[in-house]
Amino acid sequence: MSELKEILVIGGTGAQGMPVVKAESGRYRVRVLTRSPEASRAQELAALQNVTLIQGAQDNQKDLHRAFQGVYGAWVNTDGFTLGEKDELYYGIRAYEIARAEGVQHYIWAAIEYALKIADWKEKYHCGHMDTKGRIGDLILAQGQEGMKSSLLTTGPYMEMLMDGMFVPREQPDGSFWWVNPAKDGKIPLISLQDVGVYSLWLFDNLSESAGLNLEVTTDHVSFTDIARIFTEVTGKQGVHKSVPFEQYAPLTEPYPGAYVNWGLGPNAPRDDSIMTWRENFSAWWNYWGEGITKPRDLGLLDRIHPGRIKSLAEWMRRSGYDGRPRSVLKLVEDWNKKHSDKAITYGHGG
Template sequence: MLPTVLVVGGTGAQGTAVVQLLSESRRYAVKVPTRSTTSPQAKALMDLENVSLVEADVFNENDLMRLFTEINMCFINTNGFAVGEKNEIYWSIRMHNIARFCGVKHFVYSSLEYGSKKAGFDPKYRCSHLEGKAKVADFLASQSTNPMNWSVICSGPYMETLSDPFKPRKDENGSYVFEFPLADGAIPFICLKDLAAYALWMFDNPEKCRGLNLAIATQHASGEDVAKAFTSVTGKPARYEDVDLEEYLTKAWKELPNGAETKIGVNFVPNEPTLMTYRENFRGFWNVFRASGGNEGLLTRDYQQLDKILPTRIKTVAEWMEKSGYTGKPQSVLKDRAERIAD
């Protein structure tokens, strides 16, 4: 029988990529928990080889005990936007503890990193959806890798978000305009296909990644890098425009009930006093990337290490655009951004 991998968050953008590649490898059976096996995201996985779906609530102790029984490995990507930072930390740690109790052999956690720690916890860089996952990675670093091995994949914004929400607009002259409040910073984008490939490498090579926190990215891309890549691949004129951060945040989250002042995770815990607003959260988010230009500053990557692990990885924005057929056309990548309850 094939070893079984439980993929928490398997119906999201990241999880779907991981499930698909695990299935394509034909080396693993994959179990995906979901609140509804009839959702469009769940249905898209049903026909994949060696993939099964199970209705469960991953924020419920009884369901977690059932999910982690009789599996060999797991990939955990919790949804901090749905539950808020404090609950993401709590439930991620409980998942680790329950998995270890149930005899899981390898616990792979999908994390992010927080710039405020590297900046002496400067609140200017505080971003709850980065920090929640990063604090779980800090917890894992204090845990033994026996009897349950653990590994961390530390990623960043998906390259695919250049289709939504970071899609370009067309100006009156037909030029494509990429607007970010990035100044001269850079975003360590990662394409989802390669993120999944690093996860597969971890499951295939548990000893090589025992206790490893692997920070991955395709390229530290500035706004200028993105615009130039677009022109080089499509032949269409493009430019980058730095925009005012506060105006950008107001516009980006205008569809939410209280706009950018809506609190992250409010549907899960309505009276939680620690929740950040979208404005507060993404102010820190963009400030972190503004301070990471040129693979220096707050967020850095060891690209030589990444080349060694995955020689076939996509290495630039332009290469991703060419191989993915990117045209700048809007295309939904993430789940509905107004949806605040996790699957």
């Protein structure tokens, strides 16, 4: 065990981080930063071979120094939904700087595309949680590859959000499943989380190719018309998509009235002008994905890196036994629902 290189994973107990820890722990020692080492997801990871936990917070510089100390590599997914845009920008940059100071050799930033920039700076696409990840990704690659190497792993919306999050359909009394949301006919590059682990492992294992690379991953590009149709084909249940204005959709889906994007901290947490409301953030998010502003991914590269990748939404639905009903995926939602069983959240929230 001691001969394996060690990797720090930030966000390792989350929906995206768990498959990464699982994939890497076969080949590396993995150190997982978590605020709550006793919590069930952290304990599930600690039970794996080669995994240790380190208690600390993403928004604490002393914790970050301790966490990065002595590791070979790092995989970092800060949580914009907890931190908010300004704090994520600050600690996202500090995490990179501290990793360099601590002598880390390979740094992987879990990015999202920089929506505002790709959409030619039109404010209707300013989606705080996407833009922060994109800005930090740009800044990291701009530092070049002298010294610490860096790679971006850019994901789109999780395919698993069809089970938990923005894409959960509502079951109707007649047994059909309805997606009622602001999406138009844009094709969204959904990504299956289990494949994120494999892509991350490839980035660590293939430094000569991955240094300086922004690996933009997807499983399948699908519109909501496609999602409803494929759902019907796979499950035999009727799927329906209805596009409605954001103003009609928002009151039915925001976590609670007047929620901010970091809604999980509750309505009374201290906030300033940089914290977008849930509606501001997610109206931009729906504008961006729903209108198909995003650029195509390089599927040839993804096939070469991961020949066994899940290649379609239909395949993912079959493999996961998808039935349109909600399941727990996001830790933030799980934590909220444990604390607020009277105000449990199923639809809408993060993305």
